[in-house]
Amino acid sequence: MVEKRNPIAVQEAVERVMQFAEEGIQETVKLEDSDGRILGEDIVATHAVPPFNKSPYDGFAFRAEDTATGSQENPITFKVTEHISAGKVATQPLQKGEAVRIMTGAKLPEEANCVAMFEICQTFEDQGQEYMSIKRSMNPGDNVNVKGSETEEGTKLVYKGTSINPGVKALLATFGYAYVTVAKRPKVGLFTTGTELLQVEDDLVPGKIRNSNASMVASQIIRAGGEVQFYGTLQDDFATSFEAISKALEEVDLMITTGGVSVGDYDLMPDIYQELGANVLFNKVAMRPGSVTTVASKGDKLLFGLSGNPSACYVGFELFTRPILRSLMGSKQPYPPKIKAYLAADFPKANPFTRFVRSNLYYQDGNVYIQPSGLDKSSVVTSLASANAFMMLPGGTRGYEKGYLIDALLIEVNEGQADTWTF
Amino acid sequence: MVEKRNPIAVQEAVERVMQFAEEGIQETVKLEDSDGRILGEDIVATHAVPPFNKSPYDGFAFRAEDTATGSQENPITFKVTEHISAGKVATQPLQKGEAVRIMTGAKLPEEANCVAMFEICQTFEDQGQEYMSIKRSMNPGDNVNVKGSETEEGTKLVYKGTSINPGVKALLATFGYAYVTVAKRPKVGLFTTGTELLQVEDDLVPGKIRNSNASMVASQIIRAGGEVQFYGTLQDDFATSFEAISKALEEVDLMITTGGVSVGDYDLMPDIYQELGANVLFNKVAMRPGSVTTVASKGDKLLFGLSGNPSACYVGFELFTRPILRSLMGSKQPYPPKIKAYLAADFPKANPFTRFVRSNLYYQDGNVYIQPSGLDKSSVVTSLASANAFMMLPGGTRGYEKGYLIDALLIEVNEGQADTWTF
Known part of the structure; x- marks a missing residue:
């Protein structure tokens, strides 16, 4: 009765997803509308800086x-x-x-x-x-900013694939880029599933909970730079769910569903992937939370079946969806940066799978520390509110002690890293 | 002929500005439009979590x-x-x-x-x-997520003054906050000054440069969460400049001008402050770059006279404008976080004033390192593009050596720190 799934390693799962990375569709935006977008062209010095011999003083x-x-x-x-x-x-x-x-x-x-x-x-x-x-002599060049002394004409200053921040925008302005080539923001479709989900404005009724995943994932999509197209909550009914997803898939670049990917009686997503003729890249990942995360492809589009559990959903988005979303946006550094940090508190619980713990990363005296941002029950949403990183604790038979140097992924940064992680 | 100005310490200058901090005007926005805004109310658990005894498994x-x-x-x-x-x-x-x-x-x-x-x-x-x-016995409570075990009804979960990120949004949704109280985005007026400034789309002509400060500061305002009202470039003419600033001041919460604050023949801002009847809080700060940064108050509104030099302008905004802008937006952590980092390269140049060097902060083996992101001529804009931090090097008679543990300010983060810096 319970389907047997074979878990694959997180890194392998990410690589399977990123095989679908491609250059996004380019568009031209006004410089003033370019904040947070990603350069689709190199910025070249169209003139020397300074463009003439300039006085640095009165x-x-x-x-x-x-x-x-x-x-x-x-x-x-x-x-x-x-x-x-x-x-x-x-x-x-x-x-x-x-x-x-x-x-x-x-x-x-x-x-x-x-x-x-x-x-x-x-x-x-x-x-x-x-x-x-x-009353003195001067030398040629005294107090002169010589033409070209800062930058020569033709120098490549910032490369394609870099996020546009205030400093990049200043360069674009300096060199006359009134319009900037960027990749389009990917349009990300979002369905939540589950008969238990109330809308945010609904009163609580027995057995039901309000839909927090829709708001959370929409916010993660926005933070990553995508455009959200929320299609609502699917009830536990195959025919209507299939039709809705099938139709919506034509309107978006990526599709995310939350819930319905487990092996319970009412988990519809596996059947929907099958009916769509989608190719399941994986349906079990050797990680906690989020082991049921499923990704499937239909043509060149990916369907992310994130867990309905809020923490697992959050982690699944950042690990699997964000990198390809950033790639489509044109980023050359699409992966959340992995750094080393000192564990600031014992984490005694051993786990056979790699564990991603929502955490606070902080600094002290030149060192980086990390500690869980709250309880780590996977259903606890409160710990997500203050998390700025994940600890990555490899699976094993022992827990982790305070002071260990462990891996951490930064989740609240604009620029990522170019290569996928190994752990 | 050259007016004598008395430099004050950076910290003193920041404190003079922050005396004008006040609660921003509150408004209510839809939950889906609340990303990046700042909570104007505590998030309270309007019900227990879980709200009923819940099964964690099938x-x-x-x-x-x-x-x-x-x-x-x-x-x-x-x-x-x-x-x-x-x-x-x-x-x-x-x-x-x-x-x-x-x-x-x-x-x-x-x-x-x-x-x-x-x-x-x-x-x-x-x-x-x-x-x-x-074929076994079970104990009461086995595999039950007991009502209230994660959060009791009435618990304050996230405090007023916190930025709304995906995790906070999930909590707002869970507890039925379909609308959220936030402070309004401050409306920030922006003038650039200088007859030498061309518009971004203009061809370069001898003696002139394109206006990069307008794009850069607008982007800094957006990054900090404010709304930009750009009023254009003022020519070096007192009467028209005075009238334009005077009129615009009535339409905005804060006013920024770039350039014109030095003591050159064409620096109009000091006379404009005088004619406005504005109270100059300071017009010289013991720092590089940006020593001419001037801040004045007119009633309860502040006028930031940032340097026309791009780097000085950038630093002046982050040090003086950003904290009060974030305060008006409702943040309780308005200051860029100050941390300790290891200097990754010698910085031999001594300076009598505190120096803010645009830098890259990075991580290695649990340590934080910092190094200049480019040349440090104050007119070089390229180093701003990749900067994610400032080094703060106190003034003195010696340079700084690789390996020193120095102060750094983080400039590309959402959450700041609650208290002003001491250095």
């Missing part, structure tokens, strides 16, 4: 060679020919013995090759003409 | 006492009275010698106090009646 620009004999005893006097504010350019090339008053960020005139700050210059007027004198 | 539920004499030699047989799937409830209380077939998540019938998994039960039919037998 002062006077002139030819350094004119001050060769300058000293306390021998001040050199310049005729101030014009004032140049940032954004303005000199109207004439500088001649020997001439200086311009120049503001921070302004372009040095032709022939000028140094800037003296106001603090070391004397100014005076004679017959309506402005003069400046300086 | 199996049979019955009265444990009926199995008191059960053993390999003495199997106990139960009459199976009904099948209960999740969401359904028993139609009648259980009698002695009766069991129900029960699915994961379903409510135990009255009088049932344990669940035996399918694996340890034999089932058979006799004259159309279903029976189950078990």
Whole structure:
């Protein structure tokens, strides 16, 4: 009566899913709408930075060679020919013995090759003409941000596949990318299943619980950068469930269902995959929680059958759905980063399967620590609220002690890692 | 000619700004629109979790006492009275010698106090009646998720001032919060100043650069959770600039300008603050970059005069604007978290002022490391693209060596810390 399933390793399961990774469909968005999207093209310096010899200070620009004999005893006097504010350019090339008053960020005139700050210059007027004198010599290049000294034209600055954050956006603006090529946000369909599920606004009735997975998974999809298309809750009825999923699958890039993947009397998903002609990539993973997580493919689309248990559902999304969703969005670092952290509390419970424990990662004196964010009953949702990482505890016959250096996956970060994990 | 300004410490500057922190205006949003907002109310368990005695497995539920004499030699047989799937409830209380077939998540019938998994039960039919037998004894409570065992009704689960993430959203759904009280997103006005600024779509012309600060700061405002109202670039003209800022100030909660706060000939902001009758909280901070950062108040509104230099502007926003913006959004942890990290590269340059270096924080073998993300010329924008933290290097007469344990501020995280930093 109970179907026998063969569990596969987490890494193997992730790899089976990621075989379906492909370049998402590209689109062009306005720069101001690009936050959180992923670059579909390299950012190339379309000009040198700075694009001209620039003054880093307020002062006077002139030819350094004119001050060769300058000293306390021998001040050199310049005729101030014009004032140049940032954004303005000199109207004439500088001649020997001439200086311009120049503001921070302004372009040095032709022939000028140094800037003296106001603090070391004397100014005076004679017959309506402005003069400046300086009691020292200067070298060519003194206080000049030389054209191209920061970046040469043509340099690749940020690579395709990188998330657009405020710093990237500044670069895009600098180099004239008023429109940016990005991959489209994948459209992710979402069904919850289960006759026990009430809607959030419903009053509680005996035997039922409110649907928390719909809100939670929708939020995980949004956090990962996808678009949510929620199709509602399926009742435990095969025909209507099959028809709804079958139809919805045509409208989305990925499909997620929660619940119904176990081997209980009312678990419809296995039969639905069969009726769809979907290829089941796996239906049991050697992990806790979420061992019943099932992924199937129908053509080039994936159907994620996440557990109905909130914690298992949460973990299943982050491990299996997020990486491919980020890939479709164009990310070259789609996997949650795996780092090492010190276990901050004993975790005595041994488990034959790899265990993913919702945890808090924190820092102290240059070290990274991790501890469970709450009780670890898989039905407890409260521990998800403050989790920013998963501990990954390999299966075995012993528990884990405080101070062990263990693996952790970061789940509240924008950038991930490029390669899948090994553990 | 050069106005003398007195620098104040970073911490003092932050404290002067945060004296203007106040509860933002509350509003109610739909649960599905609440991602990234901040709770304006505690989440209280409106019912016990689980809300009823629940089966954690597929199996049979019955009265444990009926199995008191059960053993390999003495199997106990139960009459199976009904099948209960999740969401359904028993139609009648259980009698002695009766069991129900029960699915994961379903409510135990009255009088049932344990669940035996399918694996340890034999089932058979006799004259159309279903029976189950078990060859062992069970204890009351075996395999039962007891009502209230995870959370008691009335427990405060998540506190006001916490960011709404997928886990928090799951809790809100569980407890029937179809609408959530949050503080409104602050509306942040933004002007850039400078005759040298071209728009992003403009071709480069001599002496000018494209406006990167507008895109960058807008993105920082969005990342912090605010709404951006961009008013364009002000030319170096007092009357029009004053009028534009004065008018815009009435439409926003906070105002940011970039540029024009230095003491150059064309720096208009000091005169604009004066004409507005604004109270300058500070106009020089003992830090690099961003020493000219100026903050002024007009009534209960703050005007942030960030430097026109991209890096200084970026740092000024994260240090001074972000905390109060997050406070207005309702956060109780508005400050970027300060942690200790090991310096991964020598930083030989001594500086009299506290230095904030755009950096990459990374992990290795349980330790946290930090290194500059690029050149540290304050005009280099490229290093902002990959920065996820600032090093904070206190001013002094010496540089810093690889391996030193130094302070770092995390800038790409949702949750901050509750208290301002000391350094």
